[in-house]
Every structure is written in C-alpha cells, then in structure tokens.
Amino acid sequence: MIRLGKKLGAWGAVLPLLGYCAIALGLPVWALLWEGLQRPDPVTQKTTFTLWNLTTSWHGIYLTGLLTSLRLSLLTSVISAVIGLFAAYAIAQSRGRYFKQAILTASGVLANFGGIPLAFCFIATIGTGGVFLSWIQNLWPSFQIDTFNGLAVVYPYFLVPLMVLTTLPALDGLRTQWKEASTNLGGSSWQYWRHIGGPLLLPAALGGFVLCFGSAFAAYATARALTSGTVPLVTMQISSILSGNVIAGAGENNLGMALALNTIIICALMMAVYLPLRKRSAKWLES
Amino acid sequence: MTTISEIEAPAAVGAAAPKRRFDLRKVRWWRVAVLGVLGVYFVVPLAASFWFTVYDSHTRTFSLSPYGQIFSAPGFGTSVRMTVEVALLTIVILYALLVPAMIAVHLRLPKLRPVLESLAMVPLVLSPVALVVGIQTVLGWGLNQNPGTPLFQLAVDLQNQNFPLILPIVYVLIALPFAYRSLEAGLRAVDLRTLVEASRGLGASWPVTIWRAVLPNLRTGLLSGAILTLALVFGEYTISSILQFLPFSVWIVQDGQGATSGQLAPAVSLLSLLLSWAVLFLVSFLGGRRAVGRTDRSSS
DSSP states (O other), X not given: OHHHHHHHHHHHHHHHHHHHHXXXXXXXXXXXXXXXXEEEOTTTOXXXXXXXXXXXXXXHHHXXXXXXXXXXXXXXXXXXXXXXXXXXXXXXXXXXXXXXHHHHHHHHXXXXXXXXXXXXXXXXXXXXXXXXXXXXXXXXXXXXXXXXXXXXXXXXXXXXXXXXXXXXXXXXXXXXXXXXXXXXXTOOHHHHIIIIIHHHHHHHHHHHHHHXXXXXXXXXHHHHHHHTTXXXXXXXXXXXXXXXXXXXXXXXXXXXXXXXXXXXXXXXXXXXXHHHHHXXXXXXXXX | OHHHHHHTOHHHHHHHHHHTTSOGGGOOHHHHHHHHHHHHHHHHHHHHHXXXXXXXXXXXXXXXXXXXXXXXXXXXXXXXXXXXXXXXXHHHHHHHHHHHHHHHHHHTOGGGHHHHHHHTTHHHHSOHHHHHHHHHHHHHHHHXXXXXXXXXXXXXXXXXXXXXXXHHHHHHHHHHHHHHHHHHHHHHHSOHHHXXXXXXXXXXXXXXXXXXXXXXXXXXHHHHHHHHHHHHHHHOOHHHHHTTOOOHHHHIIIIIHXXXXXXHHHXXXXXXXXXXXXXXXXXXXXXXXXXXXXXXXXXX
C-alpha cells in the first residue's frame, strides 16, 4: 500500500511534464495533420479531405527544396560529425581542467548560437564587405555566402559543438583499463579501435550524427539571414508560402502545412533511428 | 590581424596554456592540429565581427561606439524588457515541470528515464518553422470561435503584443533539451537517494526536502540551464518573427540595423555570445568542482 502510494506520488510529479509536452507538441502537430490533408475547392470554396497537398509537396519546386535541404544537411552533418568526433576525442584526452570546462561550456553556448547572431558574425567575416571575403575568394574564387556553399561553410559552426556535446560523455566513459587490457594482451592500437573502442563508440557517434542532421535540416533563421531565400530550402519555402510571398493559388496555406508535415515526418524518421542507437550506447557506457 | 585575434580569443589562449606543461615529445600532433584548425574556425568569425564593429573603413578610425549605441537605440528598452520577462517566465515554467519530474524519475521511476530522455531530444530535431506553423493554426482555430467564448479569449490573451504568453509556452519546449542535459549532469553528481532519505528521515516534508536539501545541491545545473535558456530566448528569431512579435532578436533585425550602418547587430550578437559563455564558465567553476572532479576520475 505504501509502495503504491509512493509510485502514485512519483507519477504525480512526472505527469505535468508529460501532459505539457503532449499538449504543446501534440496540438500543433495535430493541427498540421488536420489542415495539411484538407483543401478548399477553387470553385465552390468547400473544404474537402484530400492528399493533393502532400502529393504537390513532393513535386516540382517543393521537391527541389526538400532535396536541397536534405543535401545540405547530409553534407554539413557528415563533415561536422567527423570533425566533432575527433575534436571530442582530443578534448576527452586532455588533462587541463580549465581547458575542458571552457570547451564544454563554449560548446553549450555555440550549439545554441545558430540563428541570427551567427549569421551576423559570418556576414561580418565573409559576407559582402566582410573582413575576410577577399582572402577566402583568393582560395575559392566562386565563393559567395548567400549560396549553398556559403551555408555549408557556416552550418558546422553550430553543428560541431552539438556533436562534441553529444559524444563527449561516451568518450569520457571509455576506460583506460580497457585500452591497457587490450595492450597487455598484445593488441595494437588499430585492433583496440577496431574491436573495442570503435564498436563502443559507434552508437554514440551515429546518434550524434543523426542529431546534427536533424538540427541542420530544421535550421531556418541562419539560412534566412544569410541568403534571404536564394537557396531553396524547405523551411524557407514554408515560411514564404505562409507569409503570402508566393502565389500558390487557393488553399496555399494548406500546402504550407503539408510541407511542414514533410519535415515532421523526416524528424520522426530521425528519432526512430536515433533512439535505438542511444539505448545501445547507454547500456555499456553508463553502467 | 593577429593582434585582434589575440585580444578576442580567450578560448584559444586557454587552449594553448595547459599544453605548455607537457613534454614536447609527448604532444600528440594530430590533437594539436585538430584543435588548432577548429580554434581558427571558431575564433576568426568572432574576431572578424569584433573588427567589423570597431573599425570604420571610410574614416579609418576605431571606435567602440556601436557598443554604446546599443543602449540608446530607440525601442531597445521595451524589446529587452519583454525578452527578459519572457525568458524568466520560460525558466520558471521549465523548472516547475522539469525538476519534480526528474527527481521522481531518479528516485522512483527509473523505467521512465528513456521516455524523458527521448522527449528531451525531440525539440532538437523538430523544425521550429513546422512547430510555429502548427501553433499559428491552433491559434487561428481559437480566433475563429465566436468573440466572447473562452477559447476566443484564450487565443487573444496568448497573443497579447505587450506580453505574448504563447512565446514562453513554446520556448519551454525549445529549451527542454539543454535544461534537461544540465539538470541530468547535476543529478548524477550528487547522491540524491541518500540526501532525500536523510532529510525525510529527520522528519522534513517533501517540499522542504526539495527546497532545502536537493535544490541547493543542484544549483550549478540549475544555473547553467537557466543561462542557456536565457541565451536561447535572446537569440531566438524564427518563432517570434513568424508570429510577428517584437522581442529583442527581431528588433535587432528590423529596427536596430538602420541606425548604425549595420554595426549594431554584430555588436549585440558578439556581446551576448561572449557574456553567456563567460557567465556559464564562471558558474561551472563556482559550484562545479565536484562535477569536474568526477569527470576526471572516470577518464583517468
């Protein structure tokens, strides 16, 4: 009886959070689903349920936008994941306490730093009239910040810290004893990474990569401020449809909802990949 | 150029200092290379924006005036006050929901931990644009009700221009991953069960236990989560601009830029970044000795 009471009390403490998330996340997603599957008839103005919005959002310029978004996120997240993993390993190995703490806090701030402030910093650096523009254009003549390549240079600025934040705990969890045991048994450094370190780190590294990908895919403010819409990204298309900058005919808002629904589907796929990986990583490294 | 990056690069100085203590032969060069390249990538934009804000290329003069102009620009006061209020309310709601839930999960419901953990991951990958579109639709539903009905009134109140309640409600979601991470680190560093059992055993009620035994031990985590949330609310642009409110970040883009030939916006960005980093770093040292010591032990 007492046990039951304790459990009930604990549930009482957890339920408000779960309820809040269910409402604040669930209601908007439900609204997207509801409106994204409806379309007012151009003649009679009667709204009916239809898949028209969704199929339109998979063709033409909207398909281009989706593919450009996917290409940009894939490119930047692969780069950031690889660099971030090496950086996290270098940081995990370092013994300087202040150094480690400085990097950790800086990563926390920088992973948050995406958006307008980041765009301003890069515009001042390599944007039109930026301090380093001529220098970078000597190395890379066609470089412009308001292009796909420009975004690919800027995105790692918030993705690498995110990767460091997500993989550092796993790297800290690798015990030196494991490495020593492997060396004592005659294993080379390569064999250690191939059979022990690598498999242990793989889930965390892939999980970090998935988070980077999702974060790059979801980014809006940075791209908006840097390119003002010249690179067709799905997030920009959504906002321009809904602000009425694009003439997409009757029911254009519903089309915007369908586009937003696409990004949510992709986000759900990301989570479906990430969560099992997270579980496997936690099993070894947190015990 | 080098002088500027030296002034502007506390992180890089910190990076170089501990290494000097090591024997040169023991230095792993790939590590130095990786951290060096990354250091350049992360410091150069900051240094360049600092240069951009203080150097006037027409008159070839330096001045720190953009940093002074921030405070006298029209609209600065109202937008900052609104943003601070929104941020404070966000932090209050966030902790009121998160702290009891996380304590309960640590003590009694460990099976729920994966659920909470994955819930805290969702906002990282969920596109704010999609979220805000959904919210706009929901608010639109409310406004379509007859005026005078409670739902209509609720939708109107949520979008009050002076204090848009909808913003903190959404920001709680956006800040969830970072607050969760900070609190989780704090909870792992203390022996929560012993603390609570000792306090309860001495006859303290649950609220007193949490207020006087648990929270003081979590202050580092709580503080760093709060600072991250504050920084996030100050920088957030997507949601507030699409919902057409005028907090600090939107004000900077819309009104702040014209006044000072574009130097104001980078100045503010730089200032907010360095300030939040410095405060976070200090906080992690003031209360965080235990947490750091623990990390060192597990890695050595």
